[in-house]
Amino acid sequence: MIDQNRIMERVSGSGTNGKGYAWAVSAGFNAALAAISVKLPLQQFLRYGMVLLFNVTMWACYVNSLKALSSLQATVTNFATNFISSGLAGFFFFRESLSFQWFAGAILIIIGVVILSNSSIEEKVNTD
Secondary structure (H helix, E strand, C coil), X not given: CCCHHHXXXXXXXXXXXHHHHHHHHXXXXXXXXXXXXXXXXXXXXXXXXXXXXXXXXXXXHHHHHHCCCCHHHHHHHHHHHHHHHHHHHHHHHHCCCCCHHHHHHHHHHHHHHHHHHCCCCCCCCCCC
């Protein structure tokens, strides 16, 4: 049985939900950095090492985000951060073009993340 008082304490007082989103955003940035590192003009061994490092860091951050968020919230936030940051990095650093559809999709993804973060998905309650 879910204790509603514990859920309200968790949401209002501890800031754990915010930490969960911070971990999910960090996971998304690390995933984007893994993709970006493949395009860098470095030796192949260094690129593979960077991909491995960023992916391991991404998974650690993602697992930490799951401690505070639902799997849906953590996954969508991670995906949105990865999609937007890797797209913008491609545009600014590698001169890749971004279409109107990409920007429209990015805005819809951001709106979806905001709606999801404000939805009534039950918060995880730590039983520690």
